[in-house]
Amino acid sequence: MKITELLKRDIMLLDVEAQTKDDIIEEMANQLAKRNYLQDKQKFVKAIWDRENQSSTGVGDSVAIPPHAKTNAVATPAIAFARSKPGIDYDSLDGKPAHLFFMIAASEGANNDHLQTLSRLSTLLIDEDFRNQLMKASTEAEILTIIDEKEKIKLGQEESDNSNQSNQTSGPEILAVTGCPTGIAHTYMAADALKDKAKELGVSIKVETNGSGGVKNRLTDSEIANAKAIIVASDTKVEMDRFDGKQVLRRGVTDGIRKPDELINTALSGEAPIFKSNGSSASSGSSGGRTGFYKHLMNGVSNMLPFVVGGGVLIAISFFFGINSADPESSEFNQFAAALMNIGGDHAFGLMVAVLAGFIGMSIADRPGFAPAMIGGFMAATGGAGFLGGLIAGFLGGYVALGVKKLLAGMPQTFDGIKTILFYPVINIFVTGLIMYVLIEPMANIMAGLENWLGGLNWCQCIIIRTYTRWNDGS
Known part of the structure; x- marks a missing residue:
């Protein structure tokens, strides 16, 4: 499923009037309700504030992804877009105003295609050129074209990365696991930030994502055994017992988005602490031990x-x-x-x-x-x-x-x-x-x-x- 199948012209606001965080959430929710994408606007707004209160979804670099909650208040899965050229104080991670807003409305029964599409959008927003194009676009049609073209490039890169990973004989140098409470946006933004930075540094990496569609790209026992270190950038529960005796760097998912270079360099330096399992979570992997x-x-x-x-x-x-x-x-x-x-x-x-x-x-x-x-x-x-x-x-x-x-x-x-x-x-x-x-x-x-x-x-x-x-x- 393409992003533009969920992002429609009738729920795009190119010049919002909102000046505060509360205002922008209310204005975007109103637009979704007006176009019949919501069954219960008040319940939807409460759900997104429940998510926002866990941690700010102002991810920095002028982008905010107002709380992405899966709720039965949503009638039809959709993505609302809003843009504020002056910028809005959104408690962003970098302390700067947010200009681009994507409100993800996922229904309680959203299938994996919907969730993967929503997640893919979040990873596109890491690209500075892409964000600049969205800021300069003058019409809704132009924005949809920009997103379509970027998504095609992204899908091609993912296919190439998967092919390269399957051709590796020695396995990745470092491993990573990402996850966030809803598993729609931050999980995949952190994963892409780590992969992009590792590629820039010439480091081989494999990232497991713990998203709303389940665990993807699961780390195997042999990869864990051979890895120099493991980065866990997650705000939700992760299976940790499998990392017993390995160097594990544990941080929040926002550090995966904002500080991928620091996490990778720390992991490679050998300064990450040795993780000792207390047996509180089930181990994973398809080989090794009793079965x-x-x-x-x-x-x-x-x-x-x-x-x-x-x-x-x-x-x-x-x-x-x-x-x-x-x-x-x-x-x-x-x-x-x-x-x-x-x-x-x-x-x-x-x-x-x-x-x-x-x-x-x-x-x-x-x-x-x-x-x-x-x-x-x-x-x-x-x-x-x-x-x-x-x-x-x-x-x-x-x-x-x-x-x-x-x-x-x-x-x-x-x-x-x-x-x-x-x-x-x-x-x-x-x-x-x-x-x-x-x-x-x-x-x-x-x-x-x-x-x-x-x-x-x-x-x-x-x-x-x-x-x-x-x-x-x-x-």
Whole structure:
């Protein structure tokens, strides 16, 4: 999709009357509403101010991209353009007035084509000659022609860069990751600024973008292993565990836009700190380490452990007041011990199987696999199928989600926005839940039989059995 398919003459303002930041946002929103691109102007204005309050979208060099929020207040995705020759104080990053304004209106269900087009516009604005041409243009038609020509050049450069990157045998010297809260403009402006500066300095670089359309140009394990350093220019969550032991320079996305030379030179100098992973985020990459069944199982177990450890320790503390101190009918009853048993046994242990299943499903199918697997795990815990049922629910939910994703892959792109929020969860939860509904009773019988068999063991082993039973009963 071309930029000019979203940027229309009827939402272009070549000489705005606005003199303040509030005025320019209001004037551009009014133009969008007047031409029926908005369903709810007030809601749209609130959404763009919510984004603006996170960080200024006055990116500098006379450009501002008034808050680009994805919201159902937008009826039709569009780009509004406004120009102020005197300039407006927009709290820009360089402290200078902004002259060129592009207001991005993305609907909640905007498909990837729309989002990529919106992102491409932001990268064009880095070019000073392009900005000067827009300032000098005298008509809306001339502006559209300038943008069309620049976009053709940009697409040709991207194709050439991709070809050159695929021909590299030694891999890039440095790697980078960019991201911003909405993932539409700043993410790609930072990526292009870094690539342009690296090309100017004669440095090979690969940039991963964490945009609204998902992760693009993902860094591989071998590239990470061979890179001298990694630049993370992001204001949103990035998978960091994969960079364990590497030199990582962490900055905001605006530094990627405004200071690419400083970031690249610092990365090459060897002064970036060594990143130490705390295991808080999932690693990525397609090679290295355990894979398949073991990887998915360990993802579930590692996320389940805090429930096991935290709940187990609280139960153990409750025993200090007496072995029956949590029983209201016992002479040893203690209210504090009962509270500890309730928190650790009834609730922490009660969630354990569901969490195990949920994160196994998420490891297999990412977020679409989380809800069906966790619900299946909760059904297993409450239905007496225990740990065995949780394992089955986790793998079942994950692979059902993968299957549904493939099944719906051929749907028209217009449905992309609602697939993830409606079709995936409804179908995944229904299919996983229905299968678990059928399997729970036989799995519960297996667990009961196993417990009866273990019941004949000696007193020491009975302690293990009691712990095992509590885990699997979720109590």
